[in-house]
Amino acid sequence: MQSMCKRETEPHLVGNPVYTWRNILLGLSEVHCLSRQTTSETTGCMFLNRILRGVQSLIMASKYNIVFVLGGPGAGKGTQCSKIVDKFGFIHLSAGDLLREERAKPGSEYGELIENHIKNGTIVPVEITCSLLERAMKDSGKMDFLIDGFPRNQNNLEGWNKEMGEKVNLKFVLFFNCPLEVCTQRCLDRGAAGSGRSDDNLESLKKRFDTYMNATMPIIEHYEEQDLVRKIDATRSPDEVFEDVEKLFS
Numbered sequence: 414m415q416s417m418c419k420r421e422t423e424p425h426l427v428g429n430p431v432y433t434w435r436n437i438l439l440g441l442s443e444v445h446c447l448s449r450q451t452t453s454e455t456t457g458c459m460f461l462n463r464i465l466r467g468v469q470s471l472i473m474a475s476k477y478n479i480v481f482v483l484g485g486p487g488a489g490k491g492t493q494c495s496k497i498v499d500k501f502g503f504i505h506l507s508a509g510d511l512l513r514e515e516r517a518k519p520g521s522e523y524g525e526l527i528e529n530h531i532k533n534g535t536i537v538p539v540e541i542t543c544s545l546l547e548r549a550m551k552d553s554g555k556m557d558f559l560i561d562g563f564p565r566n567q568n569n570l571e572g573w574n575k576e577m578g579e580k581v582n583l584k585f586v587l588f589f590n591c592p593l594e595v596c597t598q599r600c601l602d603r604g605a606a607g608s609g610r611s612d613d614n615l616e617s618l619k620k621r622f623d624t625y626m627n628a629t630m631p632i633i634e635h636y637e638e639q640d641l642v643r644k645i646d647a648t649r650s651p652d653e654v655f656e657d658v659e660k661l662f663s
């Protein structure tokens with residue numbers, strides 16, 4: 414049977430609502446035609462597949478698109494995220510920033526707990542971080558997010574998957590690889606320049622690196638096994654690093 418109309422089948426259009434509805438309607442109209450003609454089972458399957466692809470595309474279109482951004486403290490995650498936002502229009506959600514905002518709210522139920530974790534470089538329970546992230550995603554009214562500094566340990570990963578797994582499409586994990594000494598110097602310089610962060614000091618940094626090596630690296634390895642990690646050499650200048658980053662978003 415001749416195709417009634419040219420349809421888009423390019424993979425990059427999957428998730429595009431116009432593509433989705435167009436393919437569903439075309440698939441349905443073709444099934445309708447088929448029911449009035451004698452034709453082979455194979456052709457029928459082809460059109461059913463088209464409908465299924467349309468439905469799948471519709472489901473993808475209704476999910477949030479996520480890129481997790483990971484790397485050691487001071488690796489340059491926030492710096493690169495703002496460049497991605499400027500060029501590619503994602504919404505940047507830093508889990509650390511959301512926790513600091515929550516900590517600063519007068520009368521916050523979690524303020525003290527968050528401050529203790531931040532000073533000690535340990536990880537806030539996922540229920541708190543995940544609900545801050547989900548609320549920020551909903552409030553933004555947008556669909557494309559860079560989630561910076563999360564998930565940081567097994568508890569984060571499991572809690573996120575349970576609460577958000579079905580609601581998101583994880584595109585990839587952007588991993589800024591940077592040696593401890595370079596990261597430490599950047600955080601100390603940031604502290605000296607007046608970041609006001611209670612953890613930009615040598616004592617907290619030692620603990621943050623400990624957590625990074627023991628709790629966060631296994632999460633990066635977990636995503637590596639799924640071939641989702643895009644590793645970037647973060648030791649170079651911000652512009653040089655971004656040259657590699659932008660290729661992943663183009």
Ligand SMILES: Nc1ncnc2c1ncn2[C@@H]1O[C@H](COP(=O)(O)OP(=O)(O)OP(=O)(O)O)[C@@H](O)[C@H]1O
Pocket residue numbers: 484485486487488489490491492493509562599600602603647648649650651652654
């Ligand atoms: N490529 C770079 N070269 C030199 N300095 C950098 C580079 N990228 C960022 N910096 C500087 O290093 C410091 C840390 O950068 P940034 O805040 O982006 O890192 P981060 O990974 O988000 O840190 P954290 O995890 O502690 O929030 C900042 O003062 C920033 O200006």
Ligand SMILES: O=c1ccn([C@@H]2O[C@H](COP(=O)(O)O)[C@@H](O)[C@H]2O)c(=O)[nH]1
Pocket residue numbers: 486487508509510512530531532533534535536537538542561562563564565569612621
């Ligand atoms: O998912 C998260 C993210 C951050 N934290 C705590 O905040 C500090 C600072 O995080 P930055 O990403 O460096 O801004 C981090 O050391 C943790 O204590 C967290 O618990 N969970």
